[in-house]
Amino acid sequence: MLTWSHAVLYVQNLQTMLQFYCEVLGFEVTDRGPLAEGAPEIVFLSQDPSEHHQLAMVATRQDAAPSNSVNHFAFRVAGFSELQAFHDKLKAVSGLMLNPLSHGNTLSFYFNDLEGNGIEIFWETPWHVAQPQGKPWDPSMAEAEALIWLQETFGHDPSFEPVADYQSRRRAAQGL
Ligand SMILES: [Fe+2]
CATH class of the missing domain: 3.10.180 (2,3-Dihydroxybiphenyl 1,2-Dioxygenase; domain 1)
Incomplete structure (x- = not known):
């Protein structure tokens, strides 16, 4: 049986997105760091102690259009x-x-x-x-x-x- 764990979002503005998800929705940053040397940073977010991350964000999104596949x-x-x-x-x-x-x-x-x-x-x-x-x-x-x-x-x-x-x-x- 598969149970749901997390989703990873590409974001444009990491700082404002983190502020919203942490201050308004109550997530905490559980870890963060570059995906590889010199690569973009990934930030892991969770509210559930049994999940290392429920969401993660990577600031590589270029387009300003609303997400259209989810x-x-x-x-x-x-x-x-x-x-x-x-x-x-x-x-x-x-x-x-x-x-x-x-x-x-x-x-x-x-x-x-x-x-x-x-x-x-x-x-x-x-x-x-x-x-x-x-x-x-x-x-x-x-x-x-x-x-x-x-x-x-x-x-x-x-x-x-x-x-x-x-x-x-x-x-x-x-x-x-
Ligand atoms: Fe729904």
Whole structure:
């Protein structure tokens, strides 16, 4: 089984990207150095002690166009209050457009980072529902309100079920 570890981004402005990813999103630099003698530097970033890096950046990007081969990277938060805290923090960053979208199995918000890379931050809801589907949601809702809204909005779908049931079916199908 492959589990996700990290992505490496080519960036234009290493300093502003590092500032954003560290100060706003909470990453720390775990290592940095030239890829080889005289070669560009790679900077490793992580928030997860079990991953040396979840992201790395190399400042070799020349074009100013938004990234066009990756739609977005997604980061999970453990709790609803953490999701709201990120939302409030990102709302304060000028020029950032936040798009709150729930897939039923997530409460997510999407935005582009300072160099146009698509980012999603999401909290996994207690439910699974077949994908793709999405509805805008109101990040000012309290957690209890959001849970009711989720059931009202996605609960009519025949595939709506507790996420634990969905995951145990997936595990059983894999013989785990
Ligand atoms: Fe996503």
